[in-house]
Amino acid sequence: MNNKRGTLSFASSGKNSRQTQVFINLVDNDGVPNFLDAQGFVPFARVVDNEKNWAVLDKLNKEYGIQESISGGMVGSVNQAKASFYGEEYLDALFPKLNSGILQIDMKLQTAILAMFASTFSRTSAFTSPLSIRRGIHSSVSYLAAEGGRKSSAVADKDLITKTEKGAQKKKQTKLDTNPPKGTRDFYPEDMRQRTWLFSQWRDVAKTYGFSEYDAPVLESESLYTRKAGEEVTEQLYNFVDKGDRAVALRPEMTPSLARMVMAKKGGLNLPLKWFSIPQCWRYERMTRGRRREHFQWNMDVWGVDGVEAEAELLSAMVDFFERVGLTAQDVGIKVNSRMVIGEVLTELGIPEEKFAATCVLVDKLEKVPIDAIQDDLAELGLDRSVVEKLTEVLTNKSIESIASVLGPESEAVKELSKLMSLCKAYGIDEWILFDASVVRGLAYYTGIVFEAFDRKGELRAIAGGGRYDKLLETFGGDPTPAAGFGFGDAVIIELLKERDVLPSFSSADIDSVVFAMKPELYDDAIAIATKLRKAGQSVDVVLEKKKTKWVFKHADRIQSKYVIIVAPDEFANGEVSVKDLSCGEQTSIKIEELNEWVEKTSS
Amino acid sequence: MNNKRGTLSFASSGKNSRQTQVFINLVDNDGVPNFLDAQGFVPFARVVDNEKNWAVLDKLNKEYGIQESISGGMVGSVNQAKASFYGEEYLDALFPKLNSGILQIDMKLQTAILAMFASTFSRTSAFTSPLSIRRGIHSSVSYLAAEGGRKSSAVADKDLITKTEKGAQKKKQTKLDTNPPKGTRDFYPEDMRQRTWLFSQWRDVAKTYGFSEYDAPVLESESLYTRKAGEEVTEQLYNFVDKGDRAVALRPEMTPSLARMVMAKKGGLNLPLKWFSIPQCWRYERMTRGRRREHFQWNMDVWGVDGVEAEAELLSAMVDFFERVGLTAQDVGIKVNSRMVIGEVLTELGIPEEKFAATCVLVDKLEKVPIDAIQDDLAELGLDRSVVEKLTEVLTNKSIESIASVLGPESEAVKELSKLMSLCKAYGIDEWILFDASVVRGLAYYTGIVFEAFDRKGELRAIAGGGRYDKLLETFGGDPTPAAGFGFGDAVIIELLKERDVLPSFSSADIDSVVFAMKPELYDDAIAIATKLRKAGQSVDVVLEKKKTKWVFKHADRIQSKYVIIVAPDEFANGEVSVKDLSCGEQTSIKIEELNEWVEKTSS
Numbered sequence A, B: 001m002n003n004k005r006g007t008l009s010f011a012s013s014g015k016n017s018r019q020t021q022v023f024i025n026l027v028d029n030d031g032v033p034n035f036l037d038a039q040g041f042v043p044f045a046r047v048v049d050n051e052k053n054w055a056v057l058d059k060l061n062k063e064y065g066i067q068e069s070i071s072g073g074m075v076g077s078v079n080q081a082k083a084s085f086y087g088e089e090y091l092d093a094l095f096p097k098l099n100s101g102i103l104q105i106d107m108k109l110q111t112a113i114l115a116m117f118a119s120t121f122s123r124t125s126a127f128t129s130p131l132s133i134r135r136g137i138h139s140s141v142s143y144l145a146a147e148g149g150r151k152s153s154a155v156a157d158k159d160l161i162t163k164t165e166k167g168a169q170k171k172k173q174t175k176l177d178t179n180p181p182k183g184t185r186d187f188y189p190e191d192m193r194q195r196t197w198l199f200s201q202w203r204d205v206a207k208t209y210g211f212s213e214y215d216a217p218v219l220e221s222e223s224l225y226t227r228k229a230g231e232e233v234t235e236q237l238y239n240f241v242d243k244g245d246r247a248v249a250l251r252p253e254m255t256p257s258l259a260r261m262v263m264a265k266k267g268g269l270n271l272p273l274k275w276f277s278i279p280q281c282w283r284y285e286r287m288t289r290g291r292r293r294e295h296f297q298w299n300m301d302v303w304g305v306d307g308v309e310a311e312a313e314l315l316s317a318m319v320d321f322f323e324r325v326g327l328t329a330q331d332v333g334i335k336v337n338s339r340m341v342i343g344e345v346l347t348e349l350g351i352p353e354e355k356f357a358a359t360c361v362l363v364d365k366l367e368k369v370p371i372d373a374i375q376d377d378l379a380e381l382g383l384d385r386s387v388v389e390k391l392t393e394v395l396t397n398k399s400i401e402s403i404a405s406v407l408g409p410e411s412e413a414v415k416e417l418s419k420l421m422s423l424c425k426a427y428g429i430d431e432w433i434l435f436d437a438s439v440v441r442g443l444a445y446y447t448g449i450v451f452e453a454f455d456r457k458g459e460l461r462a463i464a465g466g467g468r469y470d471k472l473l474e475t476f477g478g479d480p481t482p483a484a485g486f487g488f489g490d491a492v493i494i495e496l497l498k499e500r501d502v503l504p505s506f507s508s509a510d511i512d513s514v515v516f517a518m519k520p521e522l523y524d525d526a527i528a529i530a531t532k533l534r535k536a537g538q539s540v541d542v543v544l545e546k547k548k549t550k551w552v553f554k555h556a557d558r559i560q561s562k563y564v565i566i567v568a569p570d571e572f573a574n575g576e577v578s579v580k581d582l583s584c585g586e587q588t589s590i591k592i593e594e595l596n597e598w599v600e601k602t603s604s
Helices: A053-063 A087-092 A107-120 A149-169 A189-208 A255-264 A309-324 A339-348 A354-365 A371-381 A385-395 A400-407 A413-426 A490-499 A521-537 A549-558 A568-572 A592-603 B053-063 B088-094 B108-122 B150-167 B187-208 B257-265 B307-325 B339-349 B353-366 B370-380 B385-395 B400-409 B412-427 B489-501 B520-535 B549-558 B570-575 B592-603
Strands: A003-014 A018-026 A042-047 A069-070 A080-085 A128-134 A139-140 A219-221 A238-241 A245-249 A273-277 A278-283 A294-303 A334-337 A433-435 A448-456 A464-468 A481-488 A514-515 A540-542 A563-567 A576-581 A586-591 B004-014 B019-028 B042-047 B066-072 B080-085 B128-134 B137-142 B219-221 B240-242 B246-248 B273-277 B280-282 B294-303 B334-337 B433-435 B449-455 B464-467 B483-489 B514-518 B538-540 B563-569 B578-581 B587-589
Touching: A018 B280, A053 B400, A087 B066, A107 B578, A149 A238, A189 A273, A189 A294, A189 A309, A189 A490, A219 A255, A238 B240, A245 A278, A255 A294, A255 A592, A255 B066, A273 B449, A294 A309, A294 A490, A294 A592, A309 A413, A309 A448, A309 A481, A309 B520, A334 A339, A339 A354, A339 A400, A354 A371, A354 A385, A400 A413, A413 A433, A413 B520, A448 A481, A448 B257, A464 B578, A481 A490, A514 A521, A514 A549, A521 A540, A521 A563, A521 A568, A521 A592, A521 B307, A521 B412, A540 B080, A549 B108, A549 B219, A563 A568, A568 A576, A568 B570, A576 A592, A586 B307, B128 B412, B187 B273, B187 B294, B187 B307, B187 B489, B219 B257, B257 B294, B294 B307, B294 B489, B294 B514, B307 B334, B307 B412, B307 B449, B307 B464, B307 B483, B334 B339, B334 B412, B339 B353, B339 B385, B339 B400, B353 B370, B353 B385, B400 B412, B412 B449, B514 B520, B514 B549, B520 B538, B520 B570, B520 B592, B570 B578, B578 B592
Parallel strands: A334 A433, A514 A540, A514 A563, B334 B433, B514 B538, B514 B563
Antiparallel strands: A003 A018, A003 A080, A018 A042, A042 A128, A069 A080, A128 A139, A219 A245, A238 A245, A273 A294, A278 A294, A294 A481, A334 A448, A448 A464, A464 A481, A563 A576, A576 A586, B004 B019, B004 B080, B019 B042, B042 B128, B066 B080, B128 B137, B219 B246, B240 B246, B273 B294, B280 B294, B294 B483, B334 B449, B449 B464, B464 B483, B563 B578, B578 B587
């Protein structure tokens, strides 16, 4: 029997050594590597924390009786630690079918290893595992910080086994897969009309507020996103290395591109800047929750204004949109808070300022998971239960008055919130706005006012959200620049409009006339008539092939055309065409020379 | 000294074994692999033709004195052939700095290997080489079919060496790179207004012709593009393997997505189908020619119509667009041809039908390279010089009449072309259209009429192109469906409009009024006035921060606002605002309650 040896190795790539990959590699006893797949590797876990690698390795070795032989060290200039092990038992468990000619990893062992990683690393150092033996047997798991320890990873592992086994059993498809890639959408004409309608509403509102549209490539350098503090957005990044060996990513959000574009002009842009965009944004996420990997997101941002006048303007634009699409303050509310509220409470509780952002993330989590589940995170932040309970007490406040009674009359947070509320009154949008101290928004980069539009019925996820992020440009190495903005996805709003039954119908293709030559010899004349109508401004569908009159009317009905124009021998000889108005069924003859007047009359 | 061994291996992945990767891997004399980079491999060439691998390997070994020891065979279920070699000389040349701790490949050797690949494989089986040792030292080369053999690859190699050396010398950037990724564009507001304007023109024309807009994900499965016959589009594919181990690609064109969407509905769509889209399309290409990696492309397609009426309708839409943007038949022409012309000539010359598509590709090349450069390709097709000379003679024909005299009165090609010309007369677009037998379009999938819009001055590349592709859906496994369409990029047309000086200016942000509160205590009132104007339909820019009146006028001037509305204490007390018309400099007072009438009056 062929004697196999395995290598478990940790390779750190990237200049800051925060990204570590763990590999299992197999080497023949004659020293020739077995290429497990086109990549040659089974990279089975990517972890964020480099220092804890060795502890994990020890655990692994102990638990699986691996006779380890550490031969680590530096190879080349890459900071690389390596460990070889030669345990037959381990390898037999890992690749049970190797000798039978089918490379297939033991999924139980694999998931056990993953579970161990999940429990060994602190939950804030989440990791993704592209389990890949070869194509067809693969899966990917994200261990999210918020989902806590071993318990949730066990759930993930179960999914993983199910998914992976399915993957292994599935035969290679020979027919074209007509689905769009997982988590993405096709837009057939009716879907597209709905999308165009939504985008027009967004654009019209933005234009009304004097905002200018911009765009950036959907593909950006990965470093644009990894620069910002490690957050969910990085974990779920749709990133890859391109053929030129560049680390790139499909944009998860628009703000980093905006920051890049502003910086590229080196102060050459006049502030304040009021810009909007409707980018398609991407994320790579486990698909078990049925969530999509792309969405379109309306972004509106004001840069260079440090007062809450900017936030009020943004809130007003958002409400303007809601009103345009037929929603009322009874359907939608916008929760408003300020990060300064938590800031001031933390100061009072003696928590240092540098823990502010992390505490915000934590507070955001408190809404979703019980306090017990994040005990470790609290300890790491130096917060004990009593502090968190005090914090929770303050954050359940739903009125500025009661917050004011806690923070005192000189509180900057209270002043800021009161001013915003007064501005909202001036805009006439105050019935849409409510104060809610528990809203902090997930992203750590918000520095002041934060807000979140929500379904008053409480059935849907957040509709839109935003706030002030004065520190962002500095994190990119730019000058301090006050900034506020919001993101507004295309998915939840459509759900809401459907649910409230205010979404228009998009079944009609909006065609004015179907033009039809009754005889082939009249086709050229029909074309001339269609051209006349088009030049007059009509949307005209010409029947391009030989069809029966019956088909033409059925077709016109199906596409919901307003008129059918028939070029028939006798009428044409009289310089006329036959026009049927499909709304009433009435059929008349119109002089060809009078068609322009007819178009004008019917379009008004 | 550490004794190193290298492995040169060919691994074939993918079910049809047409994609082969060539790896160089390094193994320590103790059998532990050295991980050259995070990927652990130096995948230095991806070739299309599997059968010729061994020949290349032999050549390599001979040329570099490699003591080869073939130990190929099947490993696992992957069709894999492997060869190990132990030549110190080879390895020393390949990794000269390995022992000094810096892994760096010898670029001369690397490029020599690439050059050998380029000359060994037939030029139609082009390949791409993601040369990757570790990030920072990398480059990518595409050997294009059209550029022919060793000579052009030598040029590429020179570029490669220069580029790679530069890459190696370049220090890791610590500051944010504010450029968009290579070959992509940012759209600042002025650029965006231009893009929006162009897209509106395209959309308006499409709507006038009764076409419906659709869209598909920018990311598609790679297999969607590799299914089509190996052509340039595949060579230049912006493809990658995602975290879920799926082979995906940024779409290079829209038609395959359209085919997928049509097939997904399994006959549930009513034909004929008249659809359009404006997708962003991507390619991965060497950037030496300064060409971009993305562009937007207007697509219009008619499916289900087998007569040239479809092509005539498409040509008319194209001309309609040209006229709308201010171009004339003196600026732009559209060359029209039929693939049937070449088909009939080939039949006459005794060339079998299955060589038709390949001959079309060849004919397309004849315009760009001398006949000597493609002698091998001709031989492979079984065409000798005399045949090609005859073909060339026919293809230089610029009138249907003279083609008719060659092909005879019963020629289907001539009938088809004559009919198309007669239809173009009916549309009134005949002065734009000219027959040119040399136009065949690069893509092999065209089956009938082909056309290409061009700059009459001959200074720019093709503006747009399209034709009939009746076989496409069948190649995807669908039912035979007649289809015709065109693609129209956003780059050349903008160049042309600039060159002809008919491109509008997009410097104005199109703001109606700038609203300004002269005193902070009037800010809320200014907001109320801005809201009033916005509800009346104006685009209003509110001055959100404390500014001097001088700044406000400068700002209004810069953004080219039509009016400045000042809320000043005395006038406001009288129920009035001060309105300055920036087009004439006239300043008047208007009653706040009469602002609606003012908006109506000024907007008409």
